[in-house]
Every structure is written in structure tokens, then in C-alpha cells.
Amino acid sequence: MNRIKAEVDRIVARLKENSALSGIRFVREYSSNQLESPIDGWLAAVCITDVKLSKSYVGGYMSSSIRGEVYSAGVEIRLFAPAEENGSGLSELAGEIISTLSESKNELNISSVTASAIGFDPNSDAVYRTVSCKLEFCASGEAV
Numbered sequence: 001m002n003r004i005k006a007e008v009d010r011i012v013a014r015l016k017e018n019s020a021l022s023g024i025r026f027v028r029e030y031s032s033n034q035l036e037s038p039i040d041g042w043l044a045a046v047c048i049t050d051v052k053l054s055k056s057y058v059g060g061y062m063s064s065s066i067r068g069e070v071y072s073a074g075v076e077i078r079l080f081a082p083a084e085e086n087g088s089g090l091s092e093l094a095g096e097i098i099s100t101l102s103e104s105k106n107e108l109n110i111s112s113v114t115a116s117a118i119g120f121d122p123n124s125d126a127v128y129r130t131v132s133c134k135l136e137f138c139a140s141g142e143a144v
Contacts, residue, residue, distance in 0.1 A: 003139045004051055004073055007109075011075065011135070012046055014104050020096045029078065038125035039080045042093065049074035054136065072111075072136050080126040087118055087127035094129045101133055109136045 012026050029047035054072040077097060081090045094115050101113045116130040 003137060004048060004071070007073070007135060007137045008046060008048060008075055011101070011108055014108060015097060015100055018096060018100045021093065021100070024079070024093065037123060039082050041082065043080040045078045045080065047076050047078070049076050070136055070138050072134055075133050075135060077131045078128050079131065080121070080124060080128045083120070083125045083127055085127070090118060090127060090129050094131055097131045101131070110134065111136060
């Protein structure tokens, strides 16, 4: 597993620790499995939106003991609710995700957390809200 996936897994693991989010099923948005349609229950599709080399050091050395390059990545968590529930509770759960990520900013190396407006996805017949965050991590000679 490469470093970016490991960092995203750390974010998901932290969110799963929050008991208020226990009813949400977390999946990778871009995987070999398609999202079900229509959505059945609470679902959070996690995806990496971009990865950029933010800092590179001469010879790859940040200091005498640390070697690697610093990357920044965008992560989106699209929280889906079945359309028949009319998005009831969607903002509260998105708020829990934002709160959990904000409280873990230093530990998870997250620099910002934002949320979109509520939307409707006709393909999955679901109401959704997207929580986005930026994170930074050091990759030491690994493919990103």
C-alpha cells in the first residue's frame, strides 16, 4: 500500500472511532466496486482528489535524519443519505465528521476542513454533502 492510501486510511480509522458516526459505512469511491444505486442507508465515499509535490529537498534530505519529499493531497468524503429520508440528519453527521477531523488536525496533518452545500445525486437517488480536507505527508522514496 502506498503512502497516500495509508494516510487516508488513518483518517477513516479516526472517523470510525467516533460513536456518532457508527451507522455510516465507509467505502473508497474509486475502487473496483461500484456504489450501489439506490443508496441503502448512510454511506461515506472517500476519494483522493489530487496529490501534489509541495516541497522537495536537495538530494531528497529534509534534515540529516529525514529523507523524502513533502506532498499535499486533497481528500473528499461524500456523505450520502437515502432520498426517502430527505437528508434528515445529514448536516449533523457532516458536522461530526468536520469536528472529528478538526480535532485531529495536528495528528493527521490536516490543514483545512470544509463542507459543501447539500446536493442531490439522481444516479444514486440520494442526498449528499461533501466534506473536504487537505493533508500533508512525507513520502520517503515511495511511489505516491
